[in-house]
Amino acid sequence: MAENYEKPDFWAKKAASQGYPARSVYKLMEIDKKFALLKPGQRVLDLGAAPGSWTLYVSQVLNGNGHLTAVDLRRLKKIPESGMITMIEGDMTAEDVRFRARDGGLYDVVLSDAAPETTGNRLVDTTRSGVLVDCALFYADTLLKAGGNLVVKIFQGSDSGALLRQVRARFASGRTYKPTACRSASFETYIIGLGKLA
Ligand SMILES: C[S@@+](CC[C@H](N)C(=O)[O-])C[C@H]1O[C@@H](n2cnc3c(N)ncnc32)[C@H](O)[C@@H]1O
8 A cells, every 4th residue: 555655654753752853863863873873073964964853863963072064955944053063055966065065074974865856756766866876975985084984865776786886895884774764665775884995
């Protein structure tokens, strides 16, 4: 049966009750718990950040110590009040956005939850998602420190195996991971790259 995306589910209700603007925060929490990615003092790049639940969670982990750059086409609904956050409103694939994200130096962690508007046509949707994944890999190539970690959302499709191979070639380890909070009918998953090679 098709999933009803309008009906708030367990995770959406929990997010609302805990003050997060989106249910997706529980995906990052689970990934972070499993792979121990985020720590105070880090510089973190959050691509496809709106409405802002990952940004809020990362800022809570950093707890005033570190820096977070959030990039999205849209404004975040809830920007944590902290001088340690830079918001870049723009297209992550655009050169000027890449240039602005480079301000302040390299990152310890690159996160990308960026996703295209879905059309319902799986080929179109996976192809558009693949462009964003390629772009996130470019950020990881150019702005992630050696030893740094990457989390990137992909829509499982024809080239997801190739994307995983690219991550494995650049990181000490690369795997896919689908958090429990992902909708059961969704074809999204995450590629996790740990320990960027020098
Ligand atoms: C699933 S939402 C991210 C949710 C976010 N992680 C959170 O926890 O609130 C995907 C986001 O990717 C953004 N996005 C899609 N294409 C983009 C692009 N080319 N540049 C920047 N952001 C993009 C969308 O605007 C959307 O806000």
